[in-house]
Amino acid sequence: MFKKKVTLKILVLLIASDLLETTVHFFFKKSALSQGSSSVLDLASALVFLKGVLASPFLWAALFTVVLIFIIWSTVLAKIDLSVAVPIASFSYILVPVVSVIFLHEHITILRWGGILLILAGVILVSISSKERIVPVK
16 A cells, blocks of 8 residues: 655644644634623523624634635645544644633643643654654655
8 A cells, every 4th residue: 555655745734734723722712702601501592692603703713714724634634644644633632722721811730731641642652653754845
Protein backbone atom coordinates (compact mmCIF):
# COMPACT_ATOMS: atom_id res chain seq x y z
CA MET A 1 0.00 0.00 0.00
CA PHE A 2 1.26 3.47 -0.91
CA LYS A 3 1.98 5.59 2.17
CA LYS A 4 1.10 9.24 1.79
CA LYS A 5 3.62 11.61 3.36
CA VAL A 6 2.80 14.52 5.63
CA THR A 7 4.28 17.57 3.91
CA LEU A 8 4.94 20.89 5.55
CA LYS A 9 1.92 22.29 3.68
CA ILE A 10 -0.33 19.57 5.13
CA LEU A 11 1.08 20.18 8.61
CA VAL A 12 0.28 23.91 8.28
CA LEU A 13 -3.27 23.05 7.19
CA LEU A 14 -3.66 20.71 10.18
CA ILE A 15 -2.51 23.43 12.56
CA ALA A 16 -4.86 25.93 10.92
CA SER A 17 -7.68 23.43 11.30
CA ASP A 18 -6.93 23.06 15.03
CA LEU A 19 -6.81 26.81 15.55
CA LEU A 20 -10.10 27.22 13.72
CA GLU A 21 -11.66 24.34 15.66
CA THR A 22 -10.70 26.04 18.91
CA THR A 23 -12.23 29.26 17.58
CA VAL A 24 -15.47 27.42 16.76
CA HIS A 25 -15.76 26.11 20.31
CA PHE A 26 -15.17 29.62 21.66
CA PHE A 27 -17.80 31.12 19.32
CA PHE A 28 -20.38 28.46 20.26
CA LYS A 29 -19.74 29.12 23.95
CA LYS A 30 -20.07 32.89 23.48
CA SER A 31 -23.29 32.33 21.53
CA ALA A 32 -24.76 30.25 24.34
CA LEU A 33 -23.58 32.76 26.96
CA SER A 34 -25.30 35.55 25.04
CA GLN A 35 -28.59 34.03 26.22
CA GLY A 36 -27.78 34.67 29.86
CA SER A 37 -28.74 32.06 32.39
CA SER A 38 -31.88 30.92 30.60
CA SER A 39 -32.81 27.28 31.15
CA VAL A 40 -34.13 24.99 28.47
CA LEU A 41 -36.70 22.95 30.34
CA ASP A 42 -39.50 22.60 27.80
CA LEU A 43 -40.28 23.21 24.14
CA ALA A 44 -41.27 26.84 24.67
CA SER A 45 -38.03 27.72 26.48
CA ALA A 46 -36.05 25.77 23.87
CA LEU A 47 -37.61 27.86 21.11
CA VAL A 48 -36.85 31.09 22.98
CA PHE A 49 -33.26 29.94 23.47
CA LEU A 50 -32.96 28.93 19.80
CA LYS A 51 -34.37 32.26 18.63
CA GLY A 52 -31.82 34.12 20.78
CA VAL A 53 -28.91 31.97 19.68
CA LEU A 54 -29.84 32.37 16.01
CA ALA A 55 -29.63 36.15 16.50
CA SER A 56 -26.11 35.88 17.92
CA PRO A 57 -23.29 36.93 15.58
CA PHE A 58 -21.10 34.40 17.42
CA LEU A 59 -23.27 31.55 16.11
CA TRP A 60 -22.91 32.73 12.53
CA ALA A 61 -19.17 33.23 12.95
CA ALA A 62 -18.95 29.68 14.30
CA LEU A 63 -20.90 28.23 11.40
CA PHE A 64 -18.75 30.12 8.86
CA THR A 65 -15.64 28.79 10.61
CA VAL A 66 -17.03 25.25 10.48
CA VAL A 67 -17.30 25.61 6.69
CA LEU A 68 -13.64 26.71 6.55
CA ILE A 69 -12.63 23.72 8.67
CA PHE A 70 -14.57 21.42 6.34
CA ILE A 71 -12.69 22.77 3.33
CA ILE A 72 -9.30 22.47 5.05
CA TRP A 73 -10.05 19.03 6.51
CA SER A 74 -11.27 17.70 3.14
CA THR A 75 -8.08 18.95 1.52
CA VAL A 76 -5.95 17.28 4.18
CA LEU A 77 -7.82 13.97 4.00
CA ALA A 78 -7.38 13.88 0.23
CA LYS A 79 -3.62 13.94 0.83
CA ILE A 80 -3.00 11.78 3.92
CA ASP A 81 -4.64 8.93 5.81
CA LEU A 82 -7.32 9.68 8.40
CA SER A 83 -5.47 7.59 10.98
CA VAL A 84 -2.51 9.94 10.59
CA ALA A 85 -4.42 13.22 10.26
CA VAL A 86 -6.54 12.96 13.42
CA PRO A 87 -3.70 12.43 15.90
CA ILE A 88 -1.63 15.20 14.36
CA ALA A 89 -4.62 17.55 14.47
CA SER A 90 -5.21 17.18 18.20
CA PHE A 91 -3.77 20.44 19.46
CA SER A 92 -7.30 21.58 20.29
CA TYR A 93 -7.23 19.30 23.34
CA ILE A 94 -4.87 21.82 24.89
CA LEU A 95 -5.93 24.96 23.01
CA VAL A 96 -9.58 24.84 24.10
CA PRO A 97 -8.78 24.77 27.84
CA VAL A 98 -6.17 27.52 27.43
CA VAL A 99 -8.64 29.74 25.54
CA SER A 100 -11.29 28.93 28.16
CA VAL A 101 -9.02 30.10 30.96
CA ILE A 102 -7.80 33.24 29.19
CA PHE A 103 -10.96 34.51 27.50
CA LEU A 104 -13.82 32.90 29.43
CA HIS A 105 -12.16 33.00 32.87
CA GLU A 106 -12.97 29.34 33.47
CA HIS A 107 -11.16 27.40 36.18
CA ILE A 108 -9.51 24.14 35.20
CA THR A 109 -8.52 21.81 38.02
CA ILE A 110 -5.19 20.04 38.28
CA LEU A 111 -7.00 16.72 37.77
CA ARG A 112 -8.49 17.96 34.47
CA TRP A 113 -5.07 19.24 33.32
CA GLY A 114 -3.70 15.79 34.19
CA GLY A 115 -6.37 14.19 32.00
CA ILE A 116 -5.56 16.59 29.17
CA LEU A 117 -1.88 15.67 29.43
CA LEU A 118 -2.74 11.95 29.34
CA ILE A 119 -4.83 12.50 26.19
CA LEU A 120 -1.93 14.38 24.61
CA ALA A 121 0.49 11.60 25.58
CA GLY A 122 -1.81 9.13 23.82
CA VAL A 123 -1.98 11.37 20.76
CA ILE A 124 1.81 11.56 20.66
CA LEU A 125 2.12 7.78 20.94
CA VAL A 126 -0.40 7.26 18.12
CA SER A 127 1.40 9.83 15.98
CA ILE A 128 4.76 8.19 16.56
CA SER A 129 3.36 4.74 15.86
CA SER A 130 2.07 5.87 12.46
CA LYS A 131 5.71 5.97 11.27
CA GLU A 132 4.82 8.89 9.01
CA ARG A 133 7.37 11.60 8.64
CA ILE A 134 7.12 15.19 7.58
CA VAL A 135 8.74 15.79 4.22
CA PRO A 136 9.48 19.11 2.53
CA VAL A 137 7.05 20.40 -0.09
CA LYS A 138 8.30 19.82 -3.62
